[in-house]
Amino acid sequence: MLSTLTPFSPFTPFKNDRGALRRDALASLVVFLVALPLCVGVAVASGVPAELGLITGIVGGLVVGALPGSTFQVSGPAAGLTVLVFEAVKEFGLGTLGAIVLATGVLQLALGALRFGRWFRAISVAVVQGMLAGIGLVLVLGQLYTMAGARQPGSGLAKIAGLPGLVVDAVTDRDSVAACAVGAGTIAVLVLWKKLPGKARLVPAPLVAVAAATAVTAATGLGIAHVEVKGLTDAIQPPGLNDLTSLGSVAVLGTVLAFTLIASAESLFSAAAVDRMHQGPRTHYDKELLAQGVGNTICGALGALPMTAVIVRSAANVQAGAKTSLSRVLHGVWLLIFAVALPAAIGVIPLAALAGVLVHAGCKLVPVKEIGPLWREHRGEALVLAATAIAIVTTSMFEGVVLGLLLAVVKTAWEVSHVHVETRELTGGRLVVTITGHATFLRLPRLLETLEALPQDRPVELDLSEVRHLDHACRTALEGWAERHNAEGTEAVRVRR
Numbered sequence: 410m411l412s413t414l415t416p417f418s419p420f421t422p423f424k425n426d427r428g429a430l431r432r433d434a435l436a437s438l439v440v441f442l443v444a445l446p447l448c449v450g451v452a453v454a455s456g457v458p459a460e461l462g463l464i465t466g467i468v469g470g471l472v473v474g475a476l477p478g479s480t481f482q483v484s485g486p487a488a489g490l491t492v493l494v495f496e497a498v499k500e501f502g503l504g505t506l507g508a509i510v511l512a513t514g515v516l517q518l519a520l521g522a523l524r525f526g527r528w529f530r531a532i533s534v535a536v537v538q539g540m541l542a543g544i545g546l547v548l549v550l551g552q553l554y555t556m557a558g559a560r561q562p563g564s565g566l567a568k569i570a571g572l573p574g575l576v577v578d579a580v581t582d583r584d585s586v587a588a589c590a591v592g593a594g595t596i597a598v599l600v601l602w603k604k605l606p607g608k609a610r611l612v613p614a615p616l617v618a619v620a621a622a623t624a625v626t627a628a629t630g631l632g633i634a635h636v637e638v639k640g641l642t643d644a645i646q647p648p649g650l651n652d653l654t655s656l657g658s659v660a661v662l663g664t665v666l667a668f669t670l671i672a673s674a675e676s677l678f679s680a681a682a683v684d685r686m687h688q689g690p691r692t693h694y695d696k697e698l699l700a701q702g703v704g705n706t707i708c709g710a711l712g713a714l715p716m717t718a719v720i721v722r723s724a725a726n727v728q729a730g731a732k733t734s735l736s737r738v739l740h741g742v743w744l745l746i747f748a749v750a751l752p753a754a755i756g757v758i759p760l761a762a763l764a765g766v767l768v769h770a771g772c773k774l775v776p777v778k779e780i781g782p783l784w785r786e787h788r789g790e791a792l793v794l795a796a797t798a799i800a801i802v803t804t805s806m807f808e809g810v811v812l813g814l815l816l817a818v819v820k821t822a823w824e825v826s827h828v829h830v831e832t833r834e835l836t837g838g839r840l841v842v843t844i845t846g847h848a849t850f851l852r853l854p855r856l857l858e859t860l861e862a863l864p865q866d867r868p869v870e871l872d873l874s875e876v877r878h879l880d881h882a883c884r885t886a887l888e889g890w891a892e893r894h895n896a897e898g899t900e901a902v903r904v905r906r
Contacts, residue, residue: 429732435612436729437739440483442615443725443770444470444740445747445755446763449636450555451486452714454563455494457503459637460644462486463748464713470741473704473716474734478697480690482683483722483737484704486714487675488547490668492563492805494714497664504712505655507648511709512656513668517702520669526677526694533817535783535790536810537682538776539797543809544720545774546802548767555764556592557585558634565802588633588761595622595765615725615766622762634760638752646712668715671807676701676718678810683720686727721770728773789820828852828876830859839868845875850882860890868900 444466452462462485469484498506520526550568554561557579562568578585595618602614626633655661680692697718704716726736747755776794784791797813828846835841840863848856863869871891873879879887891902 430735432730432732433736434739436726436731436736437743439615439729440722440726440731440736440740441743441747442619442763442766444483444485444719444722444744445636445758446555446760446767447488447719447721448486448744449638450551451488451491454488454491455486455714456498457494457506457714458644460641460748461713463638463744464641464644464711465708465716467741467744467748468704468707468711468713469716470737470739470744472707472741473700474737474741476696476700476703477693478700479680479683479692479718480734481687481723481727481731481737482676482680482692482697482718483726483740484676484701484716484718485722487672487717487719488551488806490671490675490715490717493664493667493671501655501661501664502652504646504648504652505661506714507646507709507712508652508656509661509665509668509709510705510713510715511648511653512665513672513715514702514705514707514709516665516669517673517698517705519702520673521695521697521699521702524695526673526696526698528694533790533793533814534685535793536797536813536817537678537685538779539794539813540678540801540806540810541682541720541724541774542776542794543798543801544806545771546798547806548721548771548774550802552764552767552771556589556761556768558582558588558761559585565804569802584632587631588759591622591626591631591633591759592761592765592768594625595619595762596769598622599766599769619758619762619766622765623758626759626762627757631759636755636758636760636763638748638755640752641748644712647710648712672705672715672717673698673701674807674810679718679720679723683718683723683727686724689732721767721774724774725770789824793817793820822849823851826851828856830856832859832863839870840864841870841872843872843875845877847878848873848876848883848887849878849880853883853886856883857886857890860887860894863894865895866899868903869894870903870905872905874905 448462448466449459450462452459466485473484494506497509501509547565550565551561553572554568554575557575559575559578562571579589580586598618598621599614602617656665677694677697680694680697684692701716701718708714708716722740729736731737780791780794783794793813793816796816797809799809800812801809826847826849828844828848831843831845833841833843842860842863844856871887873887887904891904894902
């Protein structure tokens with residue numbers, strides 16, 4: 410029985426590799442430092458206690474991290490659901506949120522069992538890169554406000570519009586100047602750390618940067634904001650019977666469906682992106698969807714925030730050198746220990762320092778060096794990437810990715826629908842028009858322009874025998890042209906198939 414379970418343990422191959430275990434432990438600390446501000450920030454932005462974000466992060470590490478699916482993907486509360494959660498809490502109440510998340514998890518389990526997850530593998534590389542770039546930009550824009558000690562606006566456009574005012578505050582307000590200095594110092598440590606000798610870089614740069622920022626803040630007594638966490642025990646409030654019966658409401662069921670679609674899409678799109686960052690085991694999409702369902706079911710039972718895979722944490726996990734799933738499980742352990750046993754230790758960390766870590770992580774998600782070569786070699790792909798990123802910044806991740814996928818499909822359809830029209834004259838004045846390739850509605854305007862330019866007083870033969878694909882729109886248009894083309898008294902157009 411044990412032998413049948415062995416292949417499903419993602420870190421079994423490294424159980425005797427001390428080097429891999431050490432790298433996983435260090436990577437887990439990096440992910441913990443990235444996850445902590447995300448858990449707290451998403452919860453606050455969603456209008457719920459910060460502890461609920463930590464609970465979701467802990468479940469994402471301890472439970473989902475130990476399940477098969479993706480080896481390196483890290484789960485927790487995600488910014489992509491912030492607006493939906495805020496509206497759900499405002500309309501239905503905090504108790505009903507737990508019931509909604511619970512139903513979301515059950516629905517994800519059903520979708521995973523029906524093997525819907527594998528359909529998310531058909532994703533354009535440009536869309537994935539655009540998703541990473543868009544998320545990186547959103548993260549940078551939002552954390553710049555936190556780094557300056559200011560409240561960040563809700564939408565991407567509002568964040569961009571508020572940047573001039575943020576700059577003014579950052580250079581005129583004393584507290585903002587101090588917070589910016591701490592955040593900028595944190596970023597400087599992160600950038601310069603990789604230039605140090607190899608032995609010094611054994612300690613994760615974010616750990617050093619945050620520790621240094623915390624020490625400097627404590628020593629100088631700077632009056633900047635710190636993380637505020639009171640404890641997890643009081644925050645756990647399972648949904649009651651009334652909350653569960655509210656699932657019969659059409660409005661609540663609509664919210665459950667929205668949570669399910671967005672959470673599943675974000676998780677599996679993220680998995681596709683993470684798989685392109687490493688050479689390790691590939692994601693099993695159906696199992697990953699099942700793992701997300703288990704996580705959301707537990708989060709709902711605890712009355713916590715909904716869970717998705719978070720690309721920022723996942724990217725940090727890969728970049729920190731993780732070798733197995735042990736790193737993401739351990740990150741949940743660190744969240745649990747600090748939130749339960751050492752809440753005061755979390756309280757000494759300045760938010761500006763954590764914001765600096767996230768700004769640095771967000772910048773690394775934007776493929777600046779790849780945009781130039783991509784534009785020179787594949788402009789269509791570059792446009793899809795840019796459109797996806799811009800849409801994510803201005804709308805949401807889900808809408809941006811959907812737009813990117815639609816553009817990728819249109820681009821592919823346009824590229825494969827090549828059609829060639831050749832006209833030759835036979836003895837006796839008959840014209841033979843030969844069409845080859847894929848005759849689709851995308852090429853129809855050009856095709857009709859060529860055919861309508863033919864003289865109407867000559868017999869015409871339309872040869873479609875070399876057409877690989879003729880869609881309904883194009884077939885109907887060609888038949889209509891053949892019926893009305895020739896002048897009265899001229900032989901009707903012949904069509905050869």
